[in-house]
Amino acid sequence: MRGAGTIAGMSKPVTDLIHHTYQPPAGFQAPQPGVFKASTVIFPSVAAMRARDWKHKSGYTYGLHGTPTTFTLEERIATLEGGTQCVLVPSGLAAIANVNLALLRAGDEVLLPDNAYGPSKSMAEGELKNWGITYQLYDPMNPADLEARIGPKTRLVWLEAPGSVTMEFVPLAHLAQICRQRGVTSALDNTWGAGLAFNGFDLGRGERRTPGSGADIVVQALTKYPSGGGDVLMGSVVTRDDALHQQIKLTHMRLGWGIGVDDAETILRSLASIEVRYRAHDRSARELAGWLRMRPEIAQLLHPAFEESPGHEHWQALCGDDGLAAGLFSVVFDARYASGQVDAFCDRLRLFKLGYSWGGPMSLVVPYDVQAMRSKQLGTWKHQGILVRFSIGLEAPEDLRADLEQALSAL
Numbered sequence: 001m002r003g004a005g006t007i008a009g010m011s012k013p014v015t016d017l018i019h020h021t022y023q024p025p026a027g028f029q030a031p032q033p034g035v036f037k038a039s040t041v042i043f044p045s046v047a048a049m050r051a052r053d054w055k056h057k058s059g060y061t062y063g064l065h066g067t068p069t070t071f072t073l074e075e076r077i078a079t080l081e082g083g084t085q086c087v088l089v090p091s092g093l094a095a096i097a098n099v100n101l102a103l104l105r106a107g108d109e110v111l112l113p114d115n116a117y118g119p120s121k122s123m124a125e126g127e128l129k130n131w132g133i134t135y136q137l138y139d140p141m142n143p144a145d146l147e148a149r150i151g152p153k154t155r156l157v158w159l160e161a162p163g164s165v166t167m168e169f170v171p172l173a174h175l176a177q178i179c180r181q182r183g184v185t186s187a188l189d190n191t192w193g194a195g196l197a198f199n200g201f202d203l204g205r206g207e208r209r210t211p212g213s214g215a216d217i218v219v220q221a222l223t224k225y226p227s228g229g230g231d232v233l234m235g236s237v238v239t240r241d242d243a244l245h246q247q248i249k250l251t252h253m254r255l256g257w258g259i260g261v262d263d264a265e266t267i268l269r270s271l272a273s274i275e276v277r278y279r280a281h282d283r284s285a286r287e288l289a290g291w292l293r294m295r296p297e298i299a300q301l302l303h304p305a306f307e308e309s310p311g312h313e314h315w316q317a318l319c320g321d322d323g324l325a326a327g328l329f330s331v332v333f334d335a336r337y338a339s340g341q342v343d344a345f346c347d348r349l350r351l352f353k354l355g356y357s358w359g360g361p362m363s364l365v366v367p368y369d370v371q372a373m374r375s376k377q378l379g380t381w382k383h384q385g386i387l388v389r390f391s392i393g394l395e396a397p398e399d400l401r402a403d404l405e406q407a408l409s410a411l
């Protein structure tokens, strides 16, 4: 063992400050875990330096590979998702990239749902293609279409429920079953469900979970509900299989995707309230969606908990009759409204702000041209009207309703 601190009486003050020997008493306890920051991690001896393995959480090697703070957050996110290992990355999109780069090689193919989170499709088109990795889009509401597209080159299938922006709730259990039967690894983007609406590994909720019926890998944009503040970007990749985890962790290590400890602390603090927040967002969203669907300006409501929404029966089967449903929904305006009119509606909203992302306290709105976001061949989007997506925040729902009403009345 090496000596610690300064040699009494022989050091200059600056050296004493850097090598100070004071140690606070052990045994401090508080509701929040401590925040430990490090790029450099100090070892007690050369032997310890050589013995420690960054791949295991038995010790610390370098800030990039974890501190007590990030290890703690990893464990809690793994618990939230019902998995056993977790890797943290700087954004939800980086979580998707981490999975793609860990699993895919030149000559492989990845399948993405046609209603996937848009930047995930851009990654396949703009980045993976440059590495010799091809992709195909599949119709996620039609399991036979997925089945037909799985071929000898297929190495990975992405799943997402419901679809980003358009909110169709896909037959997730059926899609995951096809992947399992065909021996293809599946990865679920579980940002909407946040680990609360259903379990991504054992599909279902509470006692209705079916062991092993879900995906092999579950990613989440912690940016959304786990953060809950609209102020932090982070992503997670959770697994249950040690070999798969090691593969993802190796890629993570080689590419240097560490996260900031302050951000980890923010998420640790928010995580304690995630379920009450999720339920509050859900309650307000259903109230406003239920009101909007009766308005003559609206042709179609897209919210999985409402019967008229595509895939409602899949949501009900997965999440239960008393199921949870996040604070997100979209509406399709009647085709008589041109996109300029719908833009003007969005501009007239005062409490709803124009902005991407969701899961924070402030309500947000974005108009989308869905036709341009979809594959022409698959033809999965049939509506003529303009789609507007709402992310319902934590404001009083009656104030949000009044805001919607004043903006609609000017249409």
Ligand SMILES: *Cc1c(COP(=O)(O)O)cnc(C)c1O
Pocket: 090, 091, 092, 093, 094, 117, 164, 189, 191, 192, 221, 222, 223, 224, 233, 234, 235, 357
């Ligand atoms: C926001 C989001 C992401 C990406 O998260 P970022 O942290 O913004 O990169 C991925 N998937 C879904 C479904 C999302 O909503």
